[in-house]
Amino acid sequence: MKKHNFSAGPSILPEIAYQNAAKAILDFNGTGLSILSISHRTKDFEDVLASAQSLMRELLNIPENYHIYFVGGGASTQFFHIPANFLATKAGYVNTGVWTKKAIKEAKYYGQVEILATSEDRNFCYIPKGFEIPADLDYLYICTNNTIYGTQYKEDIDSPVPLIADMSSDILSRPIDVSKYALIYGGAQKNLAPAGVSFVIVRDDMLTKVVRELPTMMNVNTHAENNSMFNTPPVFPIFVMNETLKWIKSIGGVEAMYKINVEKAQILYDEIERNTLFRATVDKADRSLMNICFVMAEGKEDLAADFLKFATERGMVGIKGHRLVGGFRASCYNALPKESVEALVACMQEFEQLHK
Numbered sequence: 001m002k003k004h005n006f007s008a009g010p011s012i013l014p015e016i017a018y019q020n021a022a023k024a025i026l027d028f029n030g031t032g033l034s035i036l037s038i039s040h041r042t043k044d045f046e047d048v049l050a051s052a053q054s055l056m057r058e059l060l061n062i063p064e065n066y067h068i069y070f071v072g073g074g075a076s077t078q079f080f081h082i083p084a085n086f087l088a089t090k091a092g093y094v095n096t097g098v099w100t101k102k103a104i105k106e107a108k109y110y111g112q113v114e115i116l117a118t119s120e121d122r123n124f125c126y127i128p129k130g131f132e133i134p135a136d137l138d139y140l141y142i143c144t145n146n147t148i149y150g151t152q153y154k155e156d157i158d159s160p161v162p163l164i165a166d167m168s169s170d171i172l173s174r175p176i177d178v179s180k181y182a183l184i185y186g187g188a189q190k191n192l193a194p195a196g197v198s199f200v201i202v203r204d205d206m207l208t209k210v211v212r213e214l215p216t217m218m219n220v221n222t223h224a225e226n227n228s229m230f231n232t233p234p235v236f237p238i239f240v241m242n243e244t245l246k247w248i249k250s251i252g253g254v255e256a257m258y259k260i261n262v263e264k265a266q267i268l269y270d271e272i273e274r275n276t277l278f279r280a281t282v283d284k285a286d287r288s289l290m291n292i293c294f295v296m297a298e299g300k301e302d303l304a305a306d307f308l309k310f311a312t313e314r315g316m317v318g319i320k321g322h323r324l325v326g327g328f329r330a331s332c333y334n335a336l337p338k339e340s341v342e343a344l345v346a347c348m349q350e351f352e353q354l355h356k
């Protein structure tokens with residue numbers, strides 16, 4: 001049976017990336033060696049790294065005065081790298097759920113944290129707006145797409161202080177104005193690569209603003225200056241990321257990707273609105289294109305387990321909602337085909353018919 005992979009992460013990647021990765025595991029670039037077993041200092045791998053960086057720059061329109069580097073440790077390592085490097089006195093955080101809470105906890109090891117806004121009052125089902133940003137902050141920190149709750153910033157916000165964003169779950173899914181950010185980072189295991197690599201896009205002036213002496217691996221300059229090669233980078237995830245970036249370019253870049261993502265999300269949100277058995281959990285204006293959360297309609301809650309079983313039997317994978325939200329979450333990342341969304345919608349319709 002065909003599987004439709006709605007997993008929140010690690011998640012579906014483009015078919016061509018799987019195929020090329022499989023080939024490269026057996027014979028990378030005609031070297032007669034596996035990509036899993038080559039030195040990161042070989043020209044062949046250096047070319048892959050350079051290609052991934054240059055494609056990312058091209059696809060996101062990243063200005064010249066930004067470094068791009070790839071490191072291990074997951075997005076969670078950046079939760080403490082960021083304040084270690086840039087939090088001298090006080091930073092502002094917008095609390096939009098688990099992933100910002102975790103970042104806030106780490107920042108408190110290094111300085112004061114001011115929570116400028118939070119959506120905790122309604123279990124993070126919206127993005128707070130219209131908050132003041134004091135000019136004396138070392139930086140402002142946001143998470144642009146909240147994977148667990150399915151909320152997403154729809155605009156690049158203006159900030160009088162350096163803006164730092166976790167874009168783990170929406171990077172390359174929509175156009176962004178990189179010049180509004182001082183630093184963008186994320187784990188690559190949703191829209192880009194298998195788990196094991198994070199990307200960091202950092203404006204050059206930030207590299208001169210490191211506020212304390214740090215162990216070498218914690219300093220942003222180490223990775224920027226050594227072009228991701230201070231230590232052994234995650235070779236295989238970077239290879240796959242390069243394949244994914246080539247695929248995004250081949251379908252027309254981020255603008256084209258965005259159009260497809262809007263279309264896919266619309267199909268599913270429309271069905272959630274229409275179907276009498278389900279309802280969306282997020283305020284309309286803040287609904288994520290990547291992680292689409294929904295629950296059973298009022299009075300229909302006892303059908304949740306049945307629907308999960310029903311959908312699973314029809315090939316849907318990874319649609320169980322996070323325990324903090326309940327219900328269902330369909331992650332519709334870049335590589336998820338429209339047919340998978342249509343299959344889920346068909347499932348919801350069939351289930352509705354059974355319970356009329």
Ligand SMILES: Cc1ncc(COP(=O)(O)O)c(C=O)c1O
Nearest residue numbers: 074075076099147166168169187
């Ligand atoms: C938005 C966001 N930030 C951070 C993380 C943590 O990433 P990692 O597991 O790479 O540390 C996740 C993981 O799902 C996430 O969705």
